[in-house]
Amino acid sequence: MGVMKTKEDIELTENEAKELWENARKHLPSHQVVISETIFQKAGSHKICWICGDDKDLYLLTVETNEGKRINAIMCKDCMTIQASMGLKIIDAKKIK
Numbered sequence: 001m002g003v004m005k006t007k008e009d010i011e012l013t014e015n016e017a018k019e020l021w022e023n024a025r026k027h028l029p030s031h032q033v034v035i036s037e038t039i040f041q042k043a044g045s046h047k048i049c050w051i052c053g054d055d056k057d058l059y060l061l062t063v064e065t066n067e068g069k070r071i072n073a074i075m076c077k078d079c080m081t082i083q084a085s086m087g088l089k090i091i092d093a094k095k096i097k
């Protein structure tokens with residue numbers, strides 16, 4: 001899969017991850033927002049995979065929504081691979097340190 005290539009690892013703070021979420025949630029389906037916010041509450045962090053809650057092997061993604069809007073999302077490698085195979089348009093992926 002060619003989309004998994006990353007140029008350089010990036011640093012991301014919890015505050016930055018939370019800001020990314022506050023922006024992204026407006027563009028996500030409401031069931032996904034509920035699932036992710038439950039995960040954040042349990043983990044006490046937004047710097048985890050927004051889909052499964054993993055805190056290892058994280059990537060900062062730029063993805064394109066169905067409406068053609070570009071948003072950032074944090075996913076682990078497994079979820080990124082699954083979502084990509086389900087048709088998620090990944091514009092960019094950077095590994096988080």
Ligand SMILES: [Zn+2]
Pocket residue numbers: 049050051052053054075076077078079080
């Ligand atoms: Zn995951």
